Amino acid sequence: MQLFYxxxxxxxxxxxxVISELDIDGQIEMIETHPFDNDERLINANxxxxxxxxxxxxxxxxxxxxxxDYLDANISGGVLFNPIYADWRLKTLYSLCSGLQDSCMARQxxxxxxxxxxxxxxxxxxxxQAICRALKEIESKLSLLPEDFSILHINLMSALGYLDFRHxxxxxxxxxxxxxxxxxxxxxxxCVKSNPFSG
Numbered sequence: 001m002q003l004f005y006x007x008x009x010x011x012x013x014x015x016x017x018v019i020s021e022l023d024i025d026g027q028i029e030m031i032e033t034h035p036f037d038n039d040e041r042l043i044n045a046n047x048x049x050x051x052x053x054x055x056x057x058x059x060x061x062x063x064x065x066x067x068x069d070y071l072d073a074n075i076s077g078g079v080l081f082n083p084i085y086a087d088w089r090l091k092t093l094y095s096l097c098s099g100l101q102d103s104c105m106a107r108q109x110x111x112x113x114x115x116x117x118x119x120x121x122x123x124x125x126x127x128x129q130a131i132c133r134a135l136k137e138i139e140s141k142l143s144l145l146p147e148d149f150s151i152l153h154i155n156l157m158s159a160l161g162y163l164d165f166r167h168x169x170x171x172x173x174x175x176x177x178x179x180x181x182x183x184x185x186x187x188x189x190x191c192v193k194s195n196p197f198s199g
Contacts, residue, residue: 008199011064
């Protein structure tokens with residue numbers, strides 16, 4: 001198997017953490033590539049030119065949730081995803097964590113546009129407010145989390161890690177003590193600690 005990824009993507013980070021949690025690092029060739037580089041191998045695998053993208057036996061698997069589910073189902077029999085399949089509230093919380101990452105990435109694009117002098121204040125505020133609302137809602141739902149470590153834990157840890165990496169001006173720790181307690185509980189887990197953001 002081959003994984004196209006970057007160390008700066010929260011969605012690729014989720015996949016990297018799943019790979020680590022399932023202890024299959026040695027089974028996957030990690031190909032670090034930036035989507036803007038238009039690497040021919042990535043384009044051939046994923047015509048959208050997006051990462052992460054997993055290739056297994058010549059077949060491309062796209063979208064981080066699909067990749068994580070594929071690996072989990074085939075390697076562990078679903079130990080990470082099974083806890084959320086049976087509960088629509090957990091599926092919704094998973095989607096909220098993914099949406100938080102989407103909003104963070106969109107806000108980062110405005111950071112890049114600011115360097116070109118074309119940042120939109122409207123979208124900056126909209127993304128910032130969406131992030132703050134999402135954090136508040138996620139914190140209110142933490143009691144729903146499965147007792148066993150799951151894909152939902154991974155998705156949320158990736159979202160919080162990306163906030164620290166790209167948006168340190170959002171002081172989520174002081175505003176959300178229960179999220180901080182959650183983060184502190186899992187920040188030393190091998191799959192989290194061994195997959196830091198960079199780039």
